[in-house]
Amino acid sequence: MxxxxxxxxxxxxxxxxxxxxxxxxxxxxxxxxxxxxxxxxxxxxxxxxxxxxxxxxxxxxxxxxxxxxxxxxxxxxxxxxxxxxxSLVFGKEVGGHVVSGHVHTRATLTELTKTDTNCRMRLTLDPRWMKYILHKGFVAVNGCSLTVGEVFEDGFALYLIPETLSITNLGEAVVGTVFNIEIDSQTQTIVDTVERVLAARGQ
CATH class of the missing domain: 2.40.30.20 (Elongation Factor Tu (Ef-tu); domain 3)
Structure with a gap:
């Protein structure tokens, strides 16, 4: 964990x-x-x-x-x-969100805009995973706990501060870079549960 x-x-x-x-x-x-x-x-x-x-x-x-x-x-x-x-040590601060280290899929960087104080990345993702990507929700990208800034039909955007870019390999990314994506487990559980309940009611 x-x-x-x-x-x-x-x-x-x-x-x-x-x-x-x-x-x-x-x-x-x-x-x-x-x-x-x-x-x-x-x-x-x-x-x-x-x-x-x-x-x-x-x-x-x-x-x-x-x-x-x-x-x-x-x-x-x-x-x-x-x-x-x-790995997480019991009793230590959880500064991001709980991440399992079990990557679900990959995403490709398709747009990159950088300034001195900001960085916007747009990633393209397999559509079957998009139901778990929520505006202001969590997603792990190359193991980094990040907040989703925008959501599109085929992907999402991230807004990163200089500190994140300097201490992780996200700062080395260029258009075409492939990232590991782990969906937030709580989001996945809620979405899948709601889908099952709605499907059962429709039967």
Missing amino acids: FTGIVTTTAPIVAIEERDQLRTLVVALEDRERENLEIGASVANNGVCLTVTKLEDNKVFFDVMEETLRLTNLEFVEVGSRVNIER
């Missing part, structure tokens, strides 16, 4: 390919490795991955074929920087 508050990015320093499995080797700073153990969960671009090996400052994560198919980890290369969040 995570909060969606990303405080750093880390570089991928190696990628190991095996049959239907890819191992990402990420170099983490000392503070991000504090008390980190094999078996721990760490979000990489919002994807909950298990630590399989620790070697100096390098942390190893295995990524299954299905995860690659659903997320933008399919496209990362050596040198790519991923958003990093350690």
